Amino acid sequence: MKxxxxxxxxxxxxVTIALVSLAFSRDDGGDIRYTEPVIGVIFSHEVHVDDNGFACEDCHDDPFEMEALAAQEDPNFTMKGLAEGLYCGMCHDGDTAFSSETQCATCHEGVKGYRLATGEGKTGAHH
Known part of the structure; x- marks a missing residue:
């Protein structure tokens, strides 16, 4: 009996551990940090999926492959390509979503205003 x-x-x-792990797991893809053609471009699945209600199929496999960072292998994955409506520029055209030619600090780390644009600068902490 024992x-x-x-x-x-x-x-x-x-079973309890599995359920708790499942409850706390993220299935939205997390953040993608692009390193090519420039370092420090962040794509937030949380913003696009959780906050704005997009489904995976809205972007995968067109304009983005399911494999993270595959886009940076394409020579058209540039700001010029985005301005021509490729990749992020497919939605970030100024009508559907903010233009990829504006609000640089929203996606690019290391540019003036990035911390404020992403909410990282809103802690109220003093230097």
Whole structure:
């Protein structure tokens, strides 16, 4: 009888851990940090999926492959390409979403205003 209780308790513990892990796991893709053609371009799945309600199929496999960072292998994955409506520019055209030619600090780390644009500068902490 003790063996059955131990087995049942162990099984319940495993199921509980699995459910808690599932509840806290992110299935929105997380952040993608592009390093080519420039370092420090961030794509937030949370903003696009959770906050704005896009589905995976809205961007995958057109204009983006499912494999993270595959776009940066394309020579058209540039600001010029975006201005021509490729990749992010497909939506970030100034009508559907803010233009990819404005609000640089929203996507590019390391430019003036990035911390404020992403909310990282709103802590109220003093230097």
């Amino acid at each position: 063996r059955h209780i131990a087995t049942l308790t162990g099984s319940m513990l495993i």
